[in-house]
Amino acid sequence: MRILHHLPLSPYSRKIRLALAEKRIPFELRVEKVWERRPEFLELNPAGTVPVLVEENGLVIADSYAIAEYLDEAYPDIPLFGRTLAERAEVRRLLSWFDNLFGQEVSRNLIWERHLKRQLGHGHPDGAAIRQGYANLKHHLDEIGFLAERRTWLAGAQISMADFAAAGHLSALDYANDVDWSHNQSARDWYARVKSRPCFRALLADRISGLEPPPHYADLDF
Template sequence: MRLFYHHPLVASARKVRLVLHEKRLAYDERVIEPWRESEELLGLTPAGELPVLVDEDQAVVSDHGAITEYLDEVYPDVPLIGRTPGERAEARRLAAWFDDKFYWEVTHQIAGEKLIRRVSANAAPDSRALRAGRENIQIHLQYLTWLKERRSWLAGDSLSIADLSAAANISLVDYSGDMPWEQYPEVKEWYVRVKSRPSFRPLLKDTIPGVPPAPVYTDLDF
């Protein structure tokens, strides 16, 4: 059986879970706390970082970007990186935008402080980081609004890794209760569509001991 190493608080691993579910690839899961060094993980990949996939043929694939590309190559039935080179470049550009830029400017500052810091160190969030995250998110949601006014999905006419990467990150900010939904109705409309997909259900069931999700997190009609 395919085995996927992840943690509900790791945004890039959430993206890969969405990819796996969109492609209807069954897997066993192994949840590893990313703030502790894991011998098991280091035995699989020198970075020792989540996520890691051990595929059915025992191929070990690590790095969220490499796993995503691998899954789209080996299981192309539900293509998630677009069809033409131009579409694929756009999906990858936007996925990287959310995996890197949004992650460091927003997810890390908000969910990193309110969720990971609480669970890993039982510590209160750093208020400067939180403030920065809440400020930074505005420009990203304005950009998402701009994209949504022009396209049905973020990178074009069909769902892609751009949507999954964005939704994975936003879902963690939403879990914290920090999404300013009322100011961004277009983004909300898009997120409701992603959140209503069967692939999203496992993520909505995530609960972190000691840090319950904001009520809006599981609500499909918020």
């Protein structure tokens, strides 16, 4: 069986889970506590990060962007990078935005500082970083809302890896009740459409020991 090494609150792991499910590719999830730095896992990915995909033939692909590109090339029946050069360029632009800018400005300041830093023994949460994360999130929600008002999906007419990258971050934040969905109605409406897709069911069923999601997390109508 194909295996995806992941962490439940990793936005990058969630992106790949959504892509695999959307493409109807069967896989088994294995939680990898990356802070333990298991030698067996480091052999798969010396960087020690998730997600890591191990194919049935033993092929190992590490890094969420590399996995995303691989999936579209290896399983092209349901394309998630667009069909034209222009569409693919826009998907890649938005992937860079979510994987890098959103990840640094929002997810790191909220998921890491609020929920993981103390638990993993890295000191107390940085209040200033958390406040900045919330402020940054509003700007990103506005940009998502801007795109959602002008396009069917974030990168264009078809759902793409850009939507799953955004949803990976937002679903992790939403699980921790960190998203004020009243801030931008268009972003909220877009997210409601994404999480209504069958590929989202497993994420909405997730439960993490010691951290319960808010009631609206699994509610398709918020």
